[in-house]
Amino acid sequence: MAGRRAGVADLCGSRLLSRDAPATDGLKAALAAEALRLGFDCLGVTAPVVNAERAAAFERFIAAGQHGDMDWLAREPSRRTDPRTLWAEVRSVIMLGVNYGPDEDPRAILSNRSRAAISVYARGDDYHDVIKKNLKTLARWLVAQAGCDVKVFVDTAAVMEKPLAESAGLGWQGKHTNLVSSGFGSWLFLGAIYTTLDWPADAPERDHCGSCRACLDSCPTAAFPAPYQLDARRCVSYLTIENKGPIPREFRKAIGNRIYGCDDCLAACPWNKFAQEGRDAKLAAREALRAPSLAELAALDDAAFRALFAKSPIKRIGRDRFLRNVLIAIGNSGDAALVPAAERLAADAHPLLRAAAAWALAQLLDEDAFARRAAAALAAETDASVRAEWRTPG
Incomplete structure (x- = not known):
């Protein structure tokens, strides 16, 4: 741009x-x-x-x-x-x-479902x-x-x-x-x-949106109940960053491969034609975060997560919530090659990840294969939220 x-x-x-x-x-x-x-x-x-x-x-x-x-x-x-x-x-x-x-247009990565979409700002x-x-x-x-x-x-x-x-x-x-x-x-x-300086105020900017709805119509989870109104509870940025629990089922498929934040409404704005690439080198995208592999991200332990996201805002949500998001993206990928990554995380110590892994496997395995995997998991699983995911695929 x-x-x-x-x-x-x-x-x-x-x-x-x-x-x-x-x-x-x-x-x-x-x-x-x-x-x-x-x-x-x-x-x-x-x-x-x-x-x-x-x-x-x-x-x-x-x-x-x-x-x-x-x-x-x-x-x-x-x-x-x-x-x-x-x-x-x-x-x-x-x-x-x-x-x-x-x-570049940050929405381009959304069609490459085996790779992760990270919000531009992060x-x-x-x-x-x-x-x-x-x-x-x-x-x-x-x-x-x-x-x-x-x-x-x-x-x-x-x-x-x-x-x-x-x-x-x-x-x-x-x-x-x-x-x-x-x-x-x-x-x-x-x-x-x-x-404490008492300076004259500048003239406010007037609204130039007119009849345009590009930002509203671009939202994958319908987070805008009306123009100029946001329901954060439906926003992908909220769901993948602020939300500490499981991603609600109704939004999982719509999230696609967005693993941290969402740029859709920002990127859709026609006024971006006047924007320029950010000038500060520190704010420029790291190559490793432009389109990282879901398989590589799923393999991160806590130390590797902290090393990859040093000085990044992503570090603040921690490895478990981050990999929860990665697992939702894996489930949406349609890529059977990612089944081993989901399998590994299905045995993770954190129930948040075991639950997300169960959902991901439900999307990637055929019905019979998932039923066999669910039976094995339920024989050992004690966490109610994880057991519910194995019992309710979809």
Whole structure:
């Protein structure tokens, strides 16, 4: 995906500061230049207030239970809908974006069922670490220049980054609920600097989605009950990352070979034609994670898992949940050569894996072969969830 490289003018825009604040305007231009040097691609400023419509939508999302097991989202929701409850001294929020546009269509791998599809954002180093380091450097620069106080956040605190980024003019929240940028499509990592500087807010970006439904129609599990609404409990990203238990049966076949996250709704966005490949080498995809073999992944023990995913966000879910996902992909592969991999994991110490392996074998073996394998397993299996998988193939 090709596109123009950002410059200071792109970062600053033409609407960021009022003409009657030349000193602030100069400082913001200098901040934008420093941000560009550090690898950021867009910057905007907003007041520490979440748009009332976005705040209400978040509260409805929580009330409907659509956050699933992500209990931290429901904890003290006012901390998310009002940035000042997180830090009372904040006067302005500086929102920054880093482009991580892929160099290929991430959906192409979905047709190669013996290989794994890993979400674009997780193919390189953990963006939290990469961006936060640069964000802290930029914040220290601002403190040195302006003598203000600051706090920095990268998707690790009660900060509603997307509504704030929308208010700061970086883009708009599309129908898939993610931020869409006219310059970078749906491929932006976000970071925030809360500051005591009282800067004029930039003009918010307006919604350019129009009648387009590409993102909604692309979802393999129908996770969008309506435009601009997400039911996380149906989302492949939630199911393969946040969900700690078995993948619900109703979603297993739809997941295909997506073993960590899902890019379908992002990749479907027409605004991606303006995106460019991510510039930061640390955010670039590792070759080993572009299209790894399901057989090789299924063979990972804990030490090998940790070594392969060092500095990767994937490491956080642990080997057992990761291999649960791999087993679902193996079951969907239609590749009989993967039966030995599923057989090995059917004897794993963790019941989560034994259960997923039983389902995978039910998809790959013929009815008689599975019945014989199930009878042998049930003679020794004591875990109720695993026994249920052997008794209910399909």
